[in-house]
Amino acid sequence: MKIVRSSTFTADRAWGALDIANMNGITTRLHWTDQPYKWHVNDGEEVFAVLHGRVEMRYREAGVEHSTVLETGDVFHASVGTEHVAHPIGEARILVIESEGSV
Known part of the structure; x- marks a missing residue:
């Protein structure tokens, strides 16, 4: 059991992450950037x-x-092959769910 307070999460570098779960090769991570x-x-x-x-x-x-x-509150879904880049406007906390080891 784990509770994550995303509003207070920070990292020591841009895109630093907190690993929340790995479910059969699908990772859920909280990023700060x-x-x-x-x-x-x-x-x-x-x-x-x-x-x-x-x-x-x-x-x-x-x-x-x-x-x-x-x-x-918005969600972006990148389908297979979608080239993309995220540019935060100030600080942002982002939940990312993807295959383990993905870029």
Whole structure:
């Protein structure tokens, strides 16, 4: 049993994470960041939920770049092959659910 208070979680570096669970190779991690990540494609699907803050999510479909701002409570689903990058607007806390070992 575990209770995580996401509103008080911080890390010593951008995209630092707290491992919450690993369920048959699917990881759930809480990330804290105030810096962009990097353009990447995950090994599988990814669910990205903004728990605190705002995040500009940039993604490419058929070579065309798109952007949307995710608010607290919003969820982004990256299907297999979706190239994307997260740019927090200030500090953000993000719950990420993905295949173990994914980028």
